[in-house]
Amino acid sequence: xxxxxxxxxxxxxxxxxxxxxxxxxxxxxxxxxxxxxxxxxxxxxxxxxxxxxxxxxxxxxxxxxxxxxxxxxxxxxxxxxxxxxxxxxxxxxxxxxxxxxxxxxxxxxxxxxxxxxxxxxxxxxxxxxxxxxxxxxxxxxxxxxxxxxxxxxxxxxxxxxxxxxxxxxxxxxxxxxxxxxxxxxxxxxxxxxxxxxxxxxxxxxxxxxxxxxxxxxxxxxxxxxxxxxxxxxxxxxxxxxxxxxxxxxxxxxxxxxxxxxxxxxxxxxxxxxxxxxxxxxxxxxxxxxxxxxxxxxxxxxxxxxxxxxxxxxxxxxxxxxxxxxxxxxxxxxxxxxxxxxxxxxxxxxxxxxxxxxxxxxxxxxxxxxxxxxxxxxx
Amino acid sequence: xxxxxxxxxxxxxxxxxxxxxxxxxxxxxxxxxxxxxxxxxxxxxxxxxxxxxxxxxxxxxxxxxxxxxxxxxxxxxxxxxxxxxxxxxxxxxxxxxxxxxxxxxxxxxxxxxxxxxxxxxxxxxxxxxxxxxxxxxxxxxxxxxxxxxxxxxxxxxxxxxxxxxxxxxxxxxxxxxxxxxxxxxxxxxxxxxxxxxxxxxxxxxxxxxxxxxxxxxxxxxxxxxxxxx
Numbered sequence: 001x002x003x004x005x006x007x008x009x010x011x012x013x014x015x016x017x018x019x020x021x022x023x024x025x026x027x028x029x030x031x032x033x034x035x036x037x038x039x040x041x042x043x044x045x046x047x048x049x050x051x052x053x054x055x056x057x058x059x060x061x062x063x064x065x066x067x068x069x070x071x072x073x074x075x076x077x078x079x080x081x082x083x084x085x086x087x088x089x090x091x092x093x094x095x096x097x098x099x100x101x102x103x104x105x106x107x108x109x110x111x112x113x114x115x116x117x118x119x120x121x122x123x124x125x126x127x128x129x130x131x132x133x134x135x136x137x138x139x140x141x142x143x144x145x146x147x148x149x150x151x152x153x154x155x156x157x158x159x160x161x162x163x164x165x166x167x168x169x170x171x172x173x174x175x176x177x178x179x180x181x182x183x184x185x186x187x188x189x190x191x192x193x194x195x196x197x198x199x200x201x202x203x204x205x206x207x208x209x210x211x212x213x214x215x216x217x218x219x220x221x222x223x224x225x226x227x228x229x230x231x232x233x234x235x236x237x238x239x240x241x242x243x244x245x246x247x248x249x250x251x252x253x254x255x256x257x258x259x260x261x262x263x264x265x266x267x268x269x270x271x272x273x274x275x276x277x278x279x280x281x282x283x284x285x286x287x288x289x290x291x292x293x294x295x296x297x298x299x300x301x302x303x304x305x306x307x308x309x310x311x312x313x314x315x316x317x318x319x320x321x322x323x324x325x326x327x328x329x330x331x332x333x334x335x336x337x338x339x340x341x342x343x344x345x346x347x348x349x350x351x352x353x354x355x356x357x358x359x360x361x362x363x364x365x366x367x368x369x370x371x372x373x374x375x376x377x378x
Numbered sequence: 379x380x381x382x383x384x385x386x387x388x389x390x391x392x393x394x395x396x397x398x399x400x401x402x403x404x405x406x407x408x409x410x411x412x413x414x415x416x417x418x419x420x421x422x423x424x425x426x427x428x429x430x431x432x433x434x435x436x437x438x439x440x441x442x443x444x445x446x447x448x449x450x451x452x453x454x455x456x457x458x459x460x461x462x463x464x465x466x467x468x469x470x471x472x473x474x475x476x477x478x479x480x481x482x483x484x485x486x487x488x489x490x491x492x493x494x495x496x497x498x499x500x501x502x503x504x505x506x507x508x509x510x511x512x513x514x515x516x517x518x519x520x521x522x523x524x525x526x527x528x529x530x531x532x533x534x535x536x537x538x539x540x541x542x543x544x545x546x547x548x549x550x551x552x553x554x555x556x557x558x559x560x561x562x563x564x565x566x567x568x569x570x571x572x573x574x575x576x577x578x579x580x581x582x583x584x585x586x587x588x589x590x591x592x593x594x595x596x597x598x599x600x601x602x603x604x605x606x607x
Contacts, residue, residue, distance in 0.1 A: 003491070004487050007487060011473060284471050285471050285472070289484065290456075291459065292485055294460075372427075373427045376544060377423055
């Protein structure tokens, strides 16, 4: 570090009140922005929980489907159409619907019921207890041990319940990659049991899960499915469509955006105003430096360095505090949906850079405009 | 060492045009302590700014060490001030959040000297002005007279050939003012340096080598050589 930057740092750090205020302002903004964007990322990921958990490479659905919770049934012949497409290794039906369970204590509980293909059990969960083959037993269901598991009264193997007046037995406890967002527990069963136990419309297939022979076949599969009047999406595309819906078709994205912008403005205001006050307080001394022989570029470097230092410290502290808060929340609340992504971190970093740039601009504008002649005039 | 020729400076245009300096000429030689005296508004500060390379004159020229100041680029003017001039501002303009030592080291730091070297030189100058026990204090913990001495140490740390002091006794009582000027004359004035002092404090007039008096932007009187009187 050059001597001038060391002096700039001392000037800043020795003004403890302003130094502290600047760091607190930026830290506060980073914490809020990171919490908001992480919460948003977490919620978005949770809304697509089934897409992640089932793990199919290509999903065929009705074109009206916006999210994974849209259960729009397709006629059976579509399964035959998909299976006949060149490039399809295999295709299986999947049922996804909501069931109202009557638990042993007489309480009712809504549950997300997934019916997987009887023949292949494609999309089955990893088993924590029990055997997957037990899913073929009479009335068999597998309960998913996620954050909503306790809502089923913490079932064990053999626990029973009623669904649509049919008996259900827990034959296994499975695990999912992630919990859903909507606060309902998840049960897996076979496709045929799902459509027989739960009330149905005329058609029963909610999604067709496709395994292409290779990646190059996906375009052709999508094209052929489209010609049949349906929609085929890769897992990534389905997640994107799902996210897009929640982001733009609900108030969620707008609200998070507003909160993030407010956080940014708070940080910008505190940091901008405090830094400007700091520059103003030292303006005559900066003018004296100019009179002594400091070049404009050197003064700009000093100010940029000072604002960058508080920016980076604030970003680091804010990131640390936000992560600790998220970790604590996740420790205490099993279904707390927050996900710190590289995008969130990069976004917050860019926002901090914007705050630094704005604060620097205010300071630089003031310092470069001061005329050393004013220093002589007093 | 310094020649100012036919300096004229005005501010504003048209009806608002106000002359600050009219055809001012003078020179300063090595080993001289020149006073520029006169009442407030007589143009002393404007003249000081022009010969320091801070304010461009409308007419006339300033030559320092055979270089025409106002033919230089802004960058060269900044270097000229940094390497050739030493300033003591009327209000000192010391950084309150830096120690005295760091304040004094600033011109050397601007000259890109290593921090250690700059601080060592600052310490030496502070010793020279009698503030060796105040080096780690912030200026606002010093008396006005001590702050004045820190400002002087900062001005001479680069060993400038021309030292410029603006109203150096304005904030000091009579005795302290005389002591400071006496110190400057005895310790800082030498054959390789000239000193220009702007003042209207007649108590320190006897210390001048030469004096020019200004009124309404014109030199009305040149007195000297006072050293020889």
